[in-house]
Amino acid sequence: MSTERIVVIGGGLAAATAVAELRNNGFAGSITLLTAEQHLPYERPPLSKAVLLGDKEPESAIVHDRAWYDEHQVDVRLGARVESINRDAHQVLTGAESFTYDRLLIATGARVRTFALADDSGAPVSYLRTIDDAVELRSHFRPGLRLGVVGGGWIGLEVASAARNSGAEVTVIEMADLPLLGVLGPEVAAVFADLHREHGVTLLTGAEISAITADGEEVRVTLADGEHTFDRLMVGVGVQPDTDLAQAAGLEIDNGIRTDDHLRTSDPLIFAAGDVANADHPVLGRPLRVEHWDTAIQHGKVAAANLAGGDVAASALPYFFTDQYDFGMEYVGNTANGYDRVILRGDVAGRNFTAWWLQGSEVVAGMHANDWDAIDDVRRIVGSTVDPDRLADEKVALSDV
Template sequence: MASPTFVIIGAGLAGAKAAEALREKGFDGQIVLLGDEHHRPYERPPLSKDVLTGKAERESAFVHPESWYADHDIDLRLGTQVTAIDRAAHEVVLGDGSRIGYAKLLLATGAEPRALPGAQDTLQLRRFGDTEQLRQVLETGSRLAVVGAGWIGLEVAAAARQAGLEVTVLEALELPLLPALGREAARVFADLHTAHGVDLRLGVQVAEAGPDGVSLVGGTRIDADAVLVGIGAVPNTALAEAAGLTVDNGIRVDAHLRTSDPDIFAAGDVANADHPFLGRPIRVEHWANALNQPAVAAAGMLGQDETYDELPYFFTDQYDLGMEYLGHNAGYDRVVFRGDVEAREFIAFWLREGKVVAGMNVNVWDVTDPIKALIRSGGTVDVDRLVDVSVPLAEVGTERAATPA
């Protein structure tokens, strides 16, 4: 009997880690890894961090050495478009009309930058080519306009300021990172960029954007040598939708990362996954999900019973600020700070009904384990001890709610 073929659509970090996990878990059948780019799988955080700033070479972003795929018998096909999934035939259809049969299929199609209406010839940051264009601007330009004060926009703004450019950041909301962090913690990043000379314009609407600047609603004009648009991303669900899979803010999957078709899985930015600990589906567009989810998807493809319950995690580096975030702050009712917010050496905690639901450490290190433990404890916390820097985080402790008789 012929060995089964597993197909992975999407040759980014999630796709590459899924192929790796399948081999590590003993799968000896054929693995076909399909990517529409002409580069082998790479990680995206360096594109807005060390590769962009020149602190690291492009080679450092690749997930595996070039020889790894052949060494592990991975059929890596780059520059390959997948146009359809034929669920009835268990085949994927390629752009040249050829078909590949699959026993199990993983969708790791990621997300694409959200388009800005009225924008022409602006920059974005998602792929290697984007980073190369932006590096050219940092090396030769003098003025950069950034539309969107999210993570990508602010990281690029920091890189541009450190390269000596004048930077204007335009944001429709009243604070940067407001959806992600809420008002209390978002102010930290507004102050950070203002302190480093960024012209941060909040509550503004863009009318037009082009290669030489941005026009705002109301007539204000910001001239620039280049314009970067970073207003979020949209999950690449077209293949899944056309195939009749359940799609809702991404491809809906269960805690095993299985879609509405038992032979098709999804992982990474595109997956809106049931989360056993959070008790709700969540789609996270961050590196940690693309790194860690594929092992669970691989287990499911092999008929093993694993679930994904890692807490959402992301990080950023901007100027002299380094940050890690853990948890999910939806529905929080209080934010407290431990440490010195003005000096930007602190931990922020988001609480809901007295329980820690998320934590963010800023220039304070080696604290992710106790933060994670506080979140997972599920109990109410003594806030006075939580914010007291003299009390080790591991000793803060929580009280579980009394169980009804």
Template sequence: MSAPRLVVVGAGMAAGHLVGALRDAGDERPITVLGDEGQRPFERPGLSKEVLLGSKEADSLYVRDQDWYDDHGVDGRWADPAVSLDLEGGSVRTESGESIPFDDLVIATGARPRTLDVPGAGLTGVHTLRRMDDTAALREAFGPGVRVVVVGAGWIGLEVASAARAAGAEVTVLEYADVPLAAALGPVLGQHFADLHRRNGVDLRTGVTVTGFTGDARVTGVRAGEEEVPADVVVVGVGAVPNTDLAEAAGLEVDNGVVVDERLQARPHVLAIGDVASATNTTLGQRLRVEHWDNAKRQGRLAAQVLLGEDASYDWQPYFYTDQFDLGMEYVGRSAPEDDVVLRGDQGSGEFIAFWTREGTVTAAMNVNVWDVNDDLRALVGQRVEAERLADEAVALADLVS
């Protein structure tokens, strides 16, 4: 009997870790990976961090060298994306017109930047950040005295603002909410990031609605209420939309992503992973769609286990990290804005740990400029711990785990 044929639709980081895990396990099935960026799988976080800052080059982000795919029999079609899926017939049609048969299909189509439907959105100089070319264009555009306006104070927006300031640009951030990152971190820690940016010279304006961009062929300003903010460069960072069109057209259930179970299966022999997957998390007891590096890596490896017939499921706590100015942090868990916040250490010193709790149970934890503690924090998520002990630096983190 011939080995089952695998087609992976999407060539991002999740896809890269999926095929790597299969080959590491000795699996020799034929694999075809279809991408639309002209790039083999790479680690996307660096686009808004080290590469944008100029401390690394883009080619440092690749998951593996091209030779690895060639040597391991992975047919990487990095610039021939899928245009339709025939789930009943077991084939994928590509942009070039080829029909590729499959026994197993993994949908890893990722997400695309959300855009603003306002006048001037198509002007030259209005950017989003998702691909290598986006980062290259911004890195070239940033410089001393350049007026950069960032729309949105989420993770991408604030990382871009940090990189632009490091390049000497004059930076204004326009945010709709009253406190940045409040939906992710709550108002107390969201305000910490607001203060960080203002201390570093960012003109952060909250409670602002952007209504359009001005300029003839090239952007010259951003309309925010009654005001026009001058701009040489604009970066729109207002979230991302999962790329579900192919899956939906093929008849799969879609609800803020491709709906999959705890084994990442939309139906037998059809999986979805990474930013596009709305997956059942057995630890949290709910479906999640997570757009972070750690999740893409882990779901790629989990999909490999599922394809190999192993007993494994989506059971880990979400994790993400960021680097902005002199702040580096890691976050694990899933908090809600209304959760209580407990601080360990002096927030004003810039080195502290934050815990979120709900009815005495730790829902999430974040280490800020405190390193080599994330494993301990992960172990604490889901534990019942008294707030006084969480805050007490004399009590070792490992001793808090029951």
């Protein structure tokens, strides 16, 4: 039996994947997983999709049950909030115990951005980040509920979709001119706007909230065009990386915990993975922090390999997906460095198409909408250099691009 000790801080998918990969790849040392929540590690996409829709129970989001951890000799501590990391002593300290490590993985994820106007109003406000958040929000869904959603990002729109499915009256309040405008650009963001309007959602775009007040059991939201009244608010204005522990420990912080392309932090014995890691990307040639399900999985695998002494780079391109009403999409790549052309192929009006974001002749991102056979071509083409005119020519099959 190896005497090496690995400690993992976090209760999300990156942490769960890392410990599973360690055991699957034959690591025989001790593994301790510390999570502040009272739930076993779980993944988050079901919370805004199947769980919020009521199609699955919250427990379906849990990655491995307790028996799996016991069988694989992973010491999981629930409700174990880590207070500090002592890098000199190689120890992680909770309120009651200390855990010595030879190598440490920080997978603390991200926390929701709060909205002071809502929180200070005394009005009924929900957020969506944890299993408990999903259960709480779902409990309010009913026909006729007047739900105001602050923020037209992925979480806000998925909540809107689930709430409409339950018969609620939904209004989305978004500061930009379109929901998802910053992520997808106007060409594709307009598709999502039309989708939600067709399903009865009121979209208030270009809207800035000046006041939120509680009036009995109602919520009054003041915009430039006047007051809007709801029974409940759901705030989805993004998340921020949970770097407090790492920063207090003196690790390099820059939009998350900075790591190299092997997910190694400024301390060679400490790695970071998932939402919290701002990692050098060997394909894109720049640091990248991604808050999506697939990156948590890929980071978990890479971190496990390197925690065990391997030499693996985190080179997977960012990937995410969404399901809203009868609309599904998968997206690969990243447009944070900009793009100068968008190519749409297929039936955009019928919402069965592919979209491609180009910078010069390089495809920096691609997605399909309800065209599930296209994902292999999307993965293959993104990151490559193409002839834009051939890509735009629908007579040329994607397989020939």
